[in-house]
Amino acid sequence: MTSILKTENVHLYYGDKEALHGFDMEFEENQITALIGPSGCGKSTYLRCLNRMNDLRNNTTVTGSFRLGDQDIYAPTTDMTELRKEIGMVFQ
Ligand SMILES: Nc1ncnc2c1ncn2[C@@H]1O[C@H](COP(=O)(O)OP(=O)(O)OP(=O)(O)O)[C@@H](O)[C@H]1O
Numbered sequence: 001m002t003s004i005l006k007t008e009n010v011h012l013y014y015g016d017k018e019a020l021h022g023f024d025m026e027f028e029e030n031q032i033t034a035l036i037g038p039s040g041c042g043k044s045t046y047l048r049c050l051n052r053m054n055d056l057r058n059n060t061t062v063t064g065s066f067r068l069g070d071q072d073i074y075a076p077t078t079d080m081t082e083l084r085k086e087i088g089m090v091f092q
């Protein structure tokens, strides 16, 4: 199977509060992946990292490697519209 989306050493801080503590995750092409965990463990926070929605929040710092294919999601040259065509979200 081919990994289409790969993230490594993901950390996220809301101010000085660390919400994501450094983990790796891969998504396989043409597969369904579920994130399961208790309320407040960081599922939505992590998903928002994947299409840079956390960029819109003040006081939020994201570090780590986020790659969609061979594209660096957090590269300064990333076209956000194109990124969000590839990684969209539907909320509850
Ligand atoms: N904008 C924010 N500012 C500060 N802290 C936040 C913010 N959003 C989320 N948090 C905190 O970050 C942590 C992760 O929250 P998140 O909403 O990502 O969890 P979740 O796994 O999606 O929970 P749920 O299952 O309830 O949807 C929680 O401690 C939450 O209180």
Ligand SMILES: [Mg+2]
Binding pocket: 043, 044, 045
């Ligand atoms: Mg959530």
